[in-house]
Amino acid sequence: MSVAELLKKRISVRAFSDSPVTAQQVLDLLETARWSPSGGNLQPWKVVVVSGAERLAVERLAMQALSRNPGGEAGDHPIYPQGLAEPYRTRRYRIGEDLYELMGIPREDKAARLRAVARNYQLFGAPVGLFFVIDRSMGHGQWAHLGMFMQSLALVAEEQGLATCMQEAWAMVRDSLHQHFQLPDNELVYCGMALGYADRSAPVNGLRSERAPVEEFAVLRGFD
Template identity: 50%
Template sequence: MKVSEALASRRSVRGFLDKPVDPNVLRRVLTLAGRAPSGGNLQPWHVAVVTGRPLAALVDAVAARIAAGAAEPAEYAVYPANLPEPYRSRRFAVGEEMYGHLGIPREDRAARLAWFAANYRFFGAPVGLFVHTPRFMGPPQWADLGIWLQSVMLLLREEGLDSCPQEAWAMWPRSVRAHVPIPEEHILYAGMSIGWADPAAPANRTRAERAPIEETTTFLGF
């Protein structure tokens, strides 16, 4: 698979088949992803990969906390407050498209919240991944984490696998730490669902639009 094909076919999958992932494939992907660039070669990513009983225990624990109405202090704000245009409209549009495929109207807040909770079941994926980094790392190193995550997602596509990066997991840091060895001196940056996309899952019909380069890019000297 060409890089262009992997990038064009990559999407945030929110419905997975009950099919295991070969650990040797994951090791190969994560080894290659380690070649992702980072400023000063710091390689600020630390990773935990979870499946089987440990994954089920984590998912069940968070589900119980959600059902009890519990909450935890998030590691960071996923979105800026009072998000301005055009960013607000982009976020709104992809959400409405997904809920449209799911048949959940905007006024059905309970159903939307119930669907959002599927984040914490990894959308049924057989593998969950967490990436964390020391708290003293700054915005440049957080950018490195994004580069690493993109590398992982493209390599997964090369293997025929799909994924969904999930900053939503930053909202349950204590529960994650109770099941995953993430030091307190590290910040939980994101989770990721990994597995085989379920073609019958309605949410997987979502195809987020991208802004044209005329809207985002300036060329000088050409």
């Protein structure tokens, strides 16, 4: 499968089967993804991979942290900026409503929507969770390089028949994860990623989010 095909095929999977993923499979993915672009060859990424009992421990940690503090622990690195402007606000709203519609959850069913959000912290049933760590001293450029590494990993997983969901929701329990993983003070958990085999029968996995047309975001200058 070509890179173009993988890009168009990859989606954020939000329901996984119970098929296991081995440590060797994860290592093989990381072995390829480590060749991602990196400005100055800083390679500003670390990855904590959890499965089995450790995965369950992280899930419990998240639910306990959010029960104590429903507002989360995003701190000085919020997931979205305050006062999200257009067209970004509408795009975010639309993807949320499309997801709830596929899951059959109406707007007025607040309890069901909260249960759906909680699935983030169960890795949507995926057998493996990856947590991406960056040094606090790194700037915006290095955060972008970490994103390229994550994209590479997701595409390699897709090539191998696996599925992923990049999960910034884990930023809501960033401090608790930091303590649990015993990270040094200079390191920061950016986000998580669910990894496993997609449950193709789940309606929520039928969502393919829209993308703006090229003419909406690109300006070509100097061409004949």
